[in-house]
Amino acid sequence: MPYRVTAYAPGSVGNVGPGLDILGLAVSGAGDEVTLEWRDDAAIVIADAGHPELPSDPSQHTAAIAAAAVLRRARVARGVTLWARKGLPLSGGQGGSAASAVAGALAADQLAQTNLGAAMLLECALEAESTVSGRHADNVAPSLLGGLILVRSTAPIDVIRLPVPAALRVVLVHPDQQLRTRDARDVLPRAVSRDLALAQAANIAAMVAGACLDDLALLGRGLDDQIAEPARVHLLPGFLEAKAAAREAGALGCSISGAGPTVFALVDSVAGGELVAERMLAAYAKAGVRAVARVAAVDFEGATVR
């Protein structure tokens, strides 16, 4: 049994367009890292929460909650000390809480050599994610498994890894703003008209078909969120302008990443992505919002032990 394990989990775009709570995409280039070390007592102790604003109470930190859930399932009575290294912004809409949870779960699984398997690790990460943003798996699942994930159900867990068109790239634009997931969820409508529900379902189904059939244009046509996006626009100054700029610069589509404030655009090349990023930043600047952008590939590996 190892003495210390470090695991990494990538960030992700949750709520991919119309896929509110059900479609998530792992994104390379930034993620969270969690190190666990056995203790002599039974406590879970956070030595480094990863960020001054993150709780050092292990019952409130997603990495610690997920690690504890794994150790409990593994019937391990021994405690661990935890160090988190945040590569993802807090309340950024890039799946940071999920990545920490996944890295915590995977590190604990490796430390205790329990091999719980993907479904159980997902369950443990979901337990953690639920404490900060509700029981939805569209960030934890891609963060663990990599790629583009359809979450058919969370009870029982049923996630499907979809093919990803090779040319697909993701532009992430992060305005200088924090938006708590809970606040962004509170504005969601509790009910929708049947017509709206069907239109949204048709669009998510089209995105799935576009991914499976390697049809980027179809993926783009389906990227049209009529439920969450309209409800959140007022929380996100500059978003509509940036979205218009993205479409104009040739993006396949553009929407809010997770609960925001990060915005993503899907593009079909790195060069196209750079143009889209530039135009989106210009639109944010014009709206008086500072922002940073990057063009990323899809992360196909998911969480790994380092």
Add this chain to the structure above:
Amino acid sequence: MPYRVTAYAPGSVGNVGPGLDILGLAVSGAGDEVTLEWRDDAAIVIADAGHPELPSDPSQHTAAIAAAAVLRRARVARGVTLWARKGLPLSGGQGGSAASAVAGALAADQLAQTNLGAAMLLECALEAESTVSGRHADNVAPSLLGGLILVRSTAPIDVIRLPVPAALRVVLVHPDQQLRTRDARDVLPRAVSRDLALAQAANIAAMVAGACLDDLALLGRGLDDQIAEPARVHLLPGFLEAKAAAREAGALGCSISGAGPTVFALVDSVAGGELVAERMLAAYAKAGVRAVARVAAVDFEGATVR
């Protein structure tokens, strides 16, 4: 220019499970046939409506409405005489009104040699379908194009032909009952909770992924309609018992075909289909409902000129 044309269009399962209005499957073995012949005047005249209960008023018969829509778009001033031959039951939930519309549109297109193309023919058939059951394309699109069709949008028309797993077969069970599409639509909820909308979207997306990835088990797990089916159960005596029997006999899934009363089950072999059909008929019989069943292949050809 030909003097007379006959076109055939297959029946279809609309509302495939959670795919209310957006997923349809063309089914082989039964369909409607429409013959058109030029007239010397400008009238559209129905010589044979195809069934005593079908209207002989050309503004009320889907085949005639669709044919007239094609001729109008083709700027043809000449009229036609129309003979319909119904292979599909009336108000059966097997896409009969759509098949007649599609056959009428295709026959007119061939008669006038206009080659309007699939999108325009769909639009003409939709115009006809709208008069009897609302503007939805989940029957007309598979009836015209064949196969499994995702309707992303009807305005503008955007339909996607999905791959179909080779082993897929369809059991159609038709209880001795008529159910007008309009009546079956009136019971649908006008609004649904966000959670329900998302669950339905996840299931339809899973069905699409299952079809694209040749994963029949996934296709079956997604076949779970939580919006239309619960609302219509009370209109369909024996359905719940037949569905339970289908699942028990190994069907991938079972739901209402279109607006009913026909019920369909998806299976992974002809032999499996025969067992499922037998058990479903027994369940209907036990519930005091007479019914007939057949096991069909997917119709990949769609509408054809004969």
